[in-house]
Amino acid sequence: MLKKNHVYSSKIKSDPLVKKMINLLMKDGKKSKAEKVLFNSLQALDKSYPGQSIYIFYSAVIAVRQDIAVRVKPKPKKRKSNNSFDIYLPRVISPIRGLSLGIRSILKSSKDRSQQSFIPLWESLSEELLQASQNKGAVVARRYSVSKLASSNKRRVHFAIRR
Template sequence: MSRKFTASKAQLRPDPRFGSKLASKFINCLMHDGKKSVAQKVFYNAMELIERRLPNDNPIDVFSRAVENVKPIIEVRSKRVGGATYQVPMQVNKVRQQTLSIRWILMAAREKKGRPMAIKLADELVAAYNRDGAAITRRENVHRMADANKAFAHFAW
């Protein structure tokens, strides 16, 4: 049976400048309309801005740490039991943690208006590195919601 999609993990190559698969995945998520060179330019400009703002830190380490800081440990999922829908807290697996982290950072950067994307992305990555910013707020809200609904944790099967 043929598969509709190939696993991106199998085909993913490290990015040319830093040799990081995480950076490559991030660039692919940043990309619009198949314009990878534009996405790479935005990402690398953001890395240069981070290097200027935090001269003592390696920009790819700042990026990796920012993604790590945004990763959620637990999330709520809707579960229908008997006619009622419950928000059930569940553990998040590693692949989904990374996906959500990247998605939230990009969403937070895109929500800011009026400046070039490289600057917005650099701001959000530095904020996530320092454990503040919109992406971290999103993570905290997800954790708070999971904590509020822990009474329904016994529905997680």
């Protein structure tokens, strides 16, 4: 585990995007553990790329933020219609919601990676942030697949901003 730098963590704690990441990372109200995980991952990034950890964090979050979401409309009940498949309805989402969805996808993929390869969560989170900042990895591919699905089904619905 890396040493905690109090000046480093107190300066970053006031950032609203970091607060959002900590709150989404938090489990069962244990905020201090979530802070430790995030700050250890930022320090691991800082060790590899000195002075660039916050830049990598921001570029990763911006790279995975979503503009369009897809809602699945279930297939109709058995009538005499030929449509027996699910319909994907694209919708434009607000920017704040898009950032939240992007952060959640980063956290989900890092937790999955951590469980599969038995490495600490902070280490997998730092790797996921680094890959997302370079527009690589599973999270960015998932974002592109959702936008491709939405663009292929855009004839079905007119876009409207949802909150």
